[in-house]
Amino acid sequence: MDITIILNGKKVQDQIEPDMALLDFVREHGCYSVKRGCESSNCGLCTVLMDEVPVLSCSVLAARADGHRVDTLEGLQEEAEEFVGFIADQGADQCGFCNPGFVMNTIALLRENPDPTDDEIRAFLAGNLCRCSGYEGQLRGIRSFLNSRKEEK
Structure with a gap:
């Protein structure tokens, strides 16, 4: 077809x-x-x-x-470049295998909700499996990115 x-x-x-x-x-x-x-x-x-x-x-x-x-x-490289460094700074990209899924879902989350709470971030990323990091690094990285955006304004 x-x-x-x-x-x-x-x-x-x-x-x-x-x-x-x-x-x-x-x-x-x-x-x-x-x-x-x-x-x-x-x-x-x-x-x-x-x-x-x-x-x-x-x-x-x-x-x-x-x-x-x-x-x-x-x-979506340009959009992803805005925040992936913040995730890496938190040590959340240990093996890197799960990163594309996390990045895609983070892009979708931030498009839908530019100022999510920590619980909203956790809920949006819940479907991503990561065997290395324990998920808190991703949350800290996204939160750090959002805080930096607020500081720029």
Whole structure:
């Protein structure tokens, strides 16, 4: 079947098998930040934004994305650069494997709620599995970023 997706701002047309996961589609088109983890919608490593909403690409068929906009970390580097250093400063990127999922969900969170509480941050990032850091580093990094933005104003 033929599908057309706006992937990171570029129109991508391709022929796919009806059962192809969106995860496989974006990786076949060079978006290697989208990672295969649990393949059961439990780890958040495969998070992408579809029409600006975070979705787990391992559990979405590529055919469902036909006609939609899909953004991966490759297309959101500039926006991500604003805060990833704050997360790294807190030691929350130990192995780095989970970082793209955390970054994608943080971008979605900050677009939806530019001044979240700590509980709102925790709730938004709850679907991301990290085996290294214990999650508090990510929270401290995001909080530090938000505080720095307030200081700039």
